[in-house]
Amino acid sequence: MPEKHLIALDLDGTLLTDKKEITPYTKRVIASAREQGHVVMIATGRPYRSSTMYYKELDLTTPIVNFNGALVHHPQDGTFGTYHSPMNHKTIHEIVEAMEQYEVTNILAEVMDDMYVHYDDRQLTDVLALGHPKVTRGDLRKFLREDPTSILIHANQSQVDDIRSHLSDVHAEVIEHRRWGAPFHIIEIVKKGINKAVGLKRVAEHYNIPTQHIIAFGDEDNDFEMIKFAGVGVAMGNAIPSLKEIANTSTLTNEEEGIAHFLIDHLKL
Numbered sequence: 001m002p003e004k005h006l007i008a009l010d011l012d013g014t015l016l017t018d019k020k021e022i023t024p025y026t027k028r029v030i031a032s033a034r035e036q037g038h039v040v041m042i043a044t045g046r047p048y049r050s051s052t053m054y055y056k057e058l059d060l061t062t063p064i065v066n067f068n069g070a071l072v073h074h075p076q077d078g079t080f081g082t083y084h085s086p087m088n089h090k091t092i093h094e095i096v097e098a099m100e101q102y103e104v105t106n107i108l109a110e111v112m113d114d115m116y117v118h119y120d121d122r123q124l125t126d127v128l129a130l131g132h133p134k135v136t137r138g139d140l141r142k143f144l145r146e147d148p149t150s151i152l153i154h155a156n157q158s159q160v161d162d163i164r165s166h167l168s169d170v171h172a173e174v175i176e177h178r179r180w181g182a183p184f185h186i187i188e189i190v191k192k193g194i195n196k197a198v199g200l201k202r203v204a205e206h207y208n209i210p211t212q213h214i215i216a217f218g219d220e221d222n223d224f225e226m227i228k229f230a231g232v233g234v235a236m237g238n239a240i241p242s243l244k245e246i247a248n249t250s251t252l253t254n255e256e257e258g259i260a261h262f263l264i265d266h267l268k269l
Helices: 011-015 024-035 052-057 089-101 122-128 157-171 196-207 221-229 241-246 258-266
Strands: 006-009 039-043 064-066 071-073 104-111 114-117 134-137 150-155 175-179 186-191 214-218 232-235
Touching (some): 006 196, 011 214, 011 258, 039 196, 064 196, 089 104, 089 150, 089 157, 150 157, 175 221, 196 214, 196 221, 214 221, 221 232, 221 241, 232 241
Parallel strands (some): 006 214, 039 064, 114 134
Antiparallel strands (some): 064 071, 104 114, 104 150, 150 186
16 A cells, blocks of 8 residues: 555646646546545635535545635535634725725735625626625725735736735735736735645644655645645646746646646556
């Protein structure tokens, strides 16, 4: 019997093809890994509502990391606990106020699976409303009274770096921020110290799996900490260059079923 591994899968650009699908071959390989006793989980920047369909498609029975670590819970086992790490909503009010000096298309706050949209512009909402969340539209300084799990700022491309500089200068002690990959010019904000590795560590401890037996797959900068933390951090063939530099190894692209090919070779499936 091989040593039990914890296999952490990012979704977009990693497990999912560009059409947002899991290929039948990848699905079979993941099922084979689970049959051998390995533990498979999802670690994504998405909220739970827009990742649950893939969780169910893979027939998983494990905890899931959402919002890049700001929410960790087990959909089928309440005894695992729910670990929610939101930001102070007053900080977000200050950020919204500051955004008036920049070219910002919209600002979206998510409180678990509820959405708050600053401007009544459907462009961002339609992209992110998968899972039919409750949506509140209007000035976040007025309507957002709960501490949000995540904030998304959709800005003019030319303004993204300036906005990130402002966030670092003013709020570095309380928030983390990242830039989404193309084609979205979006800045994502979560609580300081939160990342996928935080959630992955919690799940690994739950299953008593040592770090050297953790395999993590990713493609973007929100996977950095998880790839560094894992004993085997795997960058997809389509990953950004900086992630490939810090990963232990790489595999084929998400379009080439890179996860499946790596697991077959590494775990001798």
